[in-house]
Amino acid sequence: MKKSVIIIGAGVGGLATAIRLLSRGYNVKIYEKQKTIGGRTNQLIHDPFTFDLTASILLNREILEEVFSYAHLDFNDYIEFVKIDPTYRCFYPDGTQYDFSRDLVSLIKTLESFSIEDSIGYIKLFGEVYERYNIANRDFLQRSFENPVDFFNPSSLISALKTKAFSTSYQLISEYIKDEKLINFLCYQSLYVGVSPYEGPSIYALVPVISQLYGLWHLRGGVYSYIKALEKVIYQLGGEIITNYSVDEIIISDDKAIGVKSKELDEVYGDIIVSNADFPYTMAHLIKSGHHKGEYTKEKLKEMKYSCSSFILYLGLKTKYPQLSVHNLYLNTNFKENVEFAFTGKLPPDASMYIYCPTGIDDSMIKNEGESLSVVVRVPNLLFDSISWDKATVMDMRNRIVDTLKTIKGLEDLEENIEYEGYFTPKDLKNDFNSYGGTAYGLSPTLTQTNYFRPHFKSTQVKNLYFVGSSVHPGPGVSIVLLSSKLVTEEILKDTSSRFY
Numbered sequence: 340m341k342k343s344v345i346i347i348g349a350g351v352g353g354l355a356t357a358i359r360l361l362s363r364g365y366n367v368k369i370y371e372k373q374k375t376i377g378g379r380t381n382q383l384i385h386d387p388f389t390f391d392l393t394a395s396i397l398l399n400r401e402i403l404e405e406v407f408s409y410a411h412l413d414f415n416d417y418i419e420f421v422k423i424d425p426t427y428r429c430f431y432p433d434g435t436q437y438d439f440s441r442d443l444v445s446l447i448k449t450l451e452s453f454s455i456e457d458s459i460g461y462i463k464l465f466g467e468v469y470e471r472y473n474i475a476n477r478d479f480l481q482r483s484f485e486n487p488v489d490f491f492n493p494s495s496l497i498s499a500l501k502t503k504a505f506s507t508s509y510q511l512i513s514e515y516i517k518d519e520k521l522i523n524f525l526c527y528q529s530l531y532v533g534v535s536p537y538e539g540p541s542i543y544a545l546v547p548v549i550s551q552l553y554g555l556w557h558l559r560g561g562v563y564s565y566i567k568a569l570e571k572v573i574y575q576l577g578g579e580i581i582t583n584y585s586v587d588e589i590i591i592s593d594d595k596a597i598g599v600k601s602k603e604l605d606e607v608y609g610d611i612i613v614s615n616a617d618f619p620y621t622m623a624h625l626i627k628s629g630h631h632k633g634e635y636t637k638e639k640l641k642e643m644k645y646s647c648s649s650f651i652l653y654l655g656l657k658t659k660y661p662q663l664s665v666h667n668l669y670l671n672t673n674f675k676e677n678v679e680f681a682f683t684g685k686l687p688p689d690a691s692m693y694i695y696c697p698t699g700i701d702d703s704m705i706k707n708e709g710e711s712l713s714v715v716v717r718v719p720n721l722l723f724d725s726i727s728w729d730k731a732t733v734m735d736m737r738n739r740i741v742d743t744l745k746t747i748k749g750l751e752d753l754e755e756n757i758e759y760e761g762y763f764t765p766k767d768l769k770n771d772f773n774s775y776g777g778t779a780y781g782l783s784p785t786l787t788q789t790n791y792f793r794p795h796f797k798s799t800q801v802k803n804l805y806f807v808g809s810s811v812h813p814g815p816g817v818s819i820v821l822l823s824s825k826l827v828t829e830e831i832l833k834d835t836s837s838r839f840y
């Protein structure tokens with residue numbers, strides 16, 4: 340008899356876990372609260388404009404491909420990667436702009452325009468971080484840490500020291516590079532996991548390094564085309580996705596998870612329950628008894644550190660803006676002070692921003708002659724309780740962003756060409772996807788909340804209960820969550836010793 344698995348949530352973590360388990364012979368049903376699947380990796384369509392709701396930068400293309408090969412499928416039959424060059428275009432308030440190409444010859448030309456010393460520093464920094472990345476990838480990201488001995492052994496501890504995780508990203512970057520514009524370009528990318536480059540471990544300097552060394556890729560149709568591809572595979576392998584089903588409780592009997600409950604709908608039962616809902620939310624709301632929460636009590640959840648959130652402005656434009664590349668950064672004055680606002684409960688007055696303009700290379704995301712543009716600003720999460728996100732706040736953010744965009748050469752008339760505009764706030768992250776505290780990336784991947792110290796995939800208190808997603812090991816971001824789906828699947832296979840295939 341095939342074992343039945345219930346997955347709570349159709350985020351990228353839940354969907355990928357479903358594919359892996361289906362391919363190994365399990366029966367899988369996913370229950371998703373929203374009417375659409377994808378969770379935080381979602382889509383906004385306002386004809387003629389298509390926007391990726393949040394995630395747009397795809398690191399480690401091979402991790403995205405691996406989900407298909409795990410199920411003995413060819414990714415080429417489902418998704419189409421398009422090369423992005425330059426990886427980034429950077430704009431500064433003094434009117435300068437720089438392209439960071441994936442081509443080494445062009446890149447060096449850009450770097451030398453800062454200074455020869457900074458160009459050499461950049462290459463040295465990348466050499467050092469590349470070495471650390473390989474250690475982290477082998478010894479941390481791809482390992483489960485379910486048992487203390489997996490982490491607290493001499494080889495892991497030596498590896499931890501080799502990754503020199505104790506300095507911050509800013510400290511590491513500024514050791515090699517002196518030009519402030521270049522430092523800010525690299526620091527901004529360490530923000531992608533939702534920790535400050537001035538506080539978070541220097542291992543996150545690996546984000547710009549991976550982007551440069553392995554390249555950034557666009558998926559035709561946007562990142563959401565990956566979600567659609569996962570959905571197609573799930574149905575092909577016999578899985579089921581039930582939307583508009585909000586789980587209110589994980590049913591536990593004799594310390595064993597046996598099913599899920601919804602207020603309005605029927606209870607459903609399964610042999611294994613995997614929660615893809617944000618881990619702290621799962622602990623706070625879906626597990627009712629204190630005993631079954633284990634160490635994750637209300638007090639502990641309050642004490643833990645959480646990543647920042649984001650405000651997004653979506654702009655449907657009537658005309659094309661070839662001045663923009665796919666991934667653009669506007670790195671504003673008082674960079675450090677403004678970045679730190681997102682971690683101290685304040686809105687940045689001179690926000691630096693990420694500008695995503697995929698329609699320059701992807702006509703499937705636009706049906707007119709214009710652009711689908713999203714602009715992302717890092718803001719505090721709702722746990723600070725300092726910003727109401729009422730209409731006035733949203734319009735203030737919107738106006739500041741539009742005013743900044745208009746200072747970029749060639750974008751002066753942008754406001755006149757807005758045909759559609761939409762907004763996304765931390766409140767939407769909380770209300771739509773049950774993201775605990777409205778964070779963008781879940782639990783902050785600080786040193787004390789990574790590897791063995793991050794929540795594990797398997798409940799210590801409840802048998803047959805597992806977790807997958809941003810707030811568990813190895814951490815946030817689409818590709819890292821896909822690694823989490825692999826690790827949790829291996830754990831389930833080990834525990835159930837199933838060999839159905």
Ligand SMILES: Cc1cc2nc3c(=O)[nH]c(=O)nc-3n(C[C@H](O)[C@H](O)[C@H](O)COP(=O)(O)OP(=O)(O)OC[C@H]3O[C@@H](n4cnc5c(N)ncnc54)[C@H](O)[C@@H]3O)c2cc1C
Binds near residue numbers: 651774
């Ligand atoms: C603004 C922003 C920008 C980002 N940019 C990038 C980027 O460029 N690149 C990148 O790699 N990553 C990016 N990320 C991060 C990335 O989107 C997430 O790490 C990833 O999507 C998380 O996937 P997940 O499976 O862990 O969880 P989620 O996407 O949170 O999925 C959880 C699912 O569970 C559902 N759910 C919750 N509670 C219940 C319940 N009670 N019953 C039923 N269903 C429930 C939710 O509705 C959701 O569908 C970004 C995130 C944000 C917010």
